[in-house]
Amino acid sequence: xxxxxxxxxxxxxxxxxxxxxxxxxxxxxxxxxxxxxxxxxxxxxxxxxxxxxxxxxxxxxxxxxxxxxxxxxxxxxxxxxxxxxxxxxxxxxxxxxxxxxxxxxxxxxxxxxxxxxxxxxxxxxxxxxxxxxxxxxxxxxxxxxxxxxxxxxxxxxxxxxxxxxxxxxxxxxxxxxxxxxxxxxxxxxxxxxxxxxxxxxx
Numbered sequence: 001x002x003x004x005x006x007x008x009x010x011x012x013x014x015x016x017x018x019x020x021x022x023x024x025x026x027x028x029x030x031x032x033x034x035x036x037x038x039x040x041x042x043x044x045x046x047x048x049x050x051x052x053x054x055x056x057x058x059x060x061x062x063x064x065x066x067x068x069x070x071x072x073x074x075x076x077x078x079x080x081x082x083x084x085x086x087x088x089x090x091x092x093x094x095x096x097x098x099x100x101x102x103x104x105x106x107x108x109x110x111x112x113x114x115x116x117x118x119x120x121x122x123x124x125x126x127x128x129x130x131x132x133x134x135x136x137x138x139x140x141x142x143x144x145x146x147x148x149x150x151x152x153x154x155x156x157x158x159x160x161x162x163x164x165x166x167x168x169x170x171x172x173x174x175x176x177x178x179x180x181x182x183x184x185x186x187x188x189x190x191x192x193x194x195x196x197x198x199x200x201x202x
Contacts, residue, residue, distance in 0.1 A: 053082055071095045076103065080111060084196055097188035100124075112197040115188065124185065131182040135175050142171035 053061055058075035065078050073095070080103055081087050081094055094101070104114045115124070145152065145164045152160050 053079065071098075073098065080113075083111075090196070093187055093191060096184045097191050100185060100188035101191065106197070110197045112195060113191055115192060124189075128182060128185055131178050131185065135178040135182060138171045138178065139175035142168045142175055 056064065061075045061078055062073065066072055077094070077098070081090050084090055100115055100119055101113045102116045103111055106112050119127075146168055149164065152164065
């Protein structure tokens with residue numbers, strides 16, 4: 001494989017375009033309100049119906065939420081979400097953003113969510129830039145050997161698969177983790193921008 005011809009260049013361009021497309025399609029899936037209907041039904045039946053959650057001990061509420069498929073959340077976080085408008089669709093979004101958010105009380109005395117003090121605006125931008133940089137770097141590192149797999153095998157033989165497969169798999173896993181973290185942060189920004197707050201009694 002002495003040089004990369006026009007065909008190789010076109011393959012690389014196509015691969016980069018597919019990475020960018022995946023990057024933005026992931027956002028659409030992340031913010032979709034069509035979450036797991038079964039889990040929403042379980043939450044509605046076992047926690048929300050007849051306001052059962054209001055009479056549960058904190059430990060019981062936390063264990064109950066895990067039992068119906070949720071990630072571990074503090075009882076105060078579960079109660080906060082259950083007090084929101086249309087709460088059932090918000091659990092999965094909060095699970096993604098939970099690392100970055102904390103509860104606060106706004107100027108009107110209403111409970112809401114904001115970024116934790118450790119995440120300044122400057123730090124959040126830095127985290128996001130690094131997530132994006134490492135996503136594209138590791139994804140390209142994973143894909144390039146596969147793009148030229150035929151050429152590599154012809155030049156160095158099938159034995160190279162023992163190197164290429166672990167290489168590409170490892171970098172693909174790392175790329176996915178950075179992509180996931182990027183959209184976890186985007187979800188936190190989405191929540192804060194929309195000012196999730198407790199539903200006030202009428």
